[in-house]
Amino acid sequence: MGEHYPHLRVEDLDDRLVVTLDRPEVRNAIDTAMVESLHRICAGLEHTPRPLILTGGPDIFAAGADIAQLRTRGPSDALAGINSALFHRIAALPMPTVAAVAGPAIGGGAELAYACDFRIGTDRTRFGNPEGQLGILAAAGAAWRLPELVGEQLAKEILLTGRTLNAAEALDVRLLNEVVDADALIATAHAWVDRMLRNAPLALQLAKTALRAPREAHPVLDNVVQAVLFETDEKARRMDAFLSRRRA
Structure with missing residues (x-):
């Protein structure tokens, strides 16, 4: 992926991609150029599945959508789902995604993190959705994804009263999976990817697919996925290695 991506910095590694939102002058506000760049990132990861680490740098994740652009959008823009379509695509990427959230993730920035x-996080991480104060809805996933992540009552507090969660609160409800020192944030995100990549790549990819499937798709989907994996050379190789270690 040796290309130019406006408003992003991209580190293309063999087994993963690290993407940094890069509009520090406006606290990484998400504008159409950043949306288009992230769509191109998604297209590459759909074609060649790898885990994604997404971060906003050392001080902030993202302060939300670009209000100057948002102010000019009309009903047709809302129906086009400019941000929600992107965040849905990120959530549906074939391999796992990790958001490394150094500081505030607010509005659309929070919704981007929710999609991972x-x-x-760090002790400076904050999550909030103050869209109602601007006369709009948190319409890029928070209204339905946040209740799935933290429960309906807490989601109502965040979306209806403007409550912001600090790092400890987010960790307590597992909106954050781990809180670390700021200087260890990216290394910790890489460690999470390292642990996941101990799995067979196709098994990891299909496990994410199974987890995202609606309940009514199970157990038929699980059986079909298992049938596919049972036929792979990777399954035979890994099980032979396991049995050899046990006999040793």
Whole structure:
């Protein structure tokens, strides 16, 4: 992925991709150029599945959508789901995603973090959705994804009263999976990816698919996925290695 992505810095590694939101002058506000760049990132990861680490740098994750652009959008823009379509695509990426959230993730920035599979934070991490104060809805996933993540009552507090969660509160409800020192944030995100990549790549990918499937798809989906995995060379190799270690 040796390309230019406006408002992003991209570190293309063999087995993962690290993407940093890069609009520090406006606290990483998400504008259309950043949305388009992230769509291109998604297209690459859909074609060649790898885990994604998404961060906003050492001080902030993202302060939300770009209000100057949001102010000019009309009903057709809302129906197009400019941000919600992107965040849905990120959530549906074939391999796991980790958000490394150094500081505030507010509004659309919070919704971007909610779309990731895991969130690692620091003691400066904050999550909030103050969209109602601007006369709009948190319509890029918070209204339905947040209740799934933290429960309906807490989601109502965040969305209806403007409550902001600090790092300890977010960790307590597992909105954050781990809180670490700021200088260890990216290394910890890499460690999470390292642990996941101990799994067979196809098994990891299909496990995420199974987890995202609606309840009514199970157990038929699980059986079909298992049938696919039973036929792989990777399954035979890993099980042979396990049996050899046990006999040793």
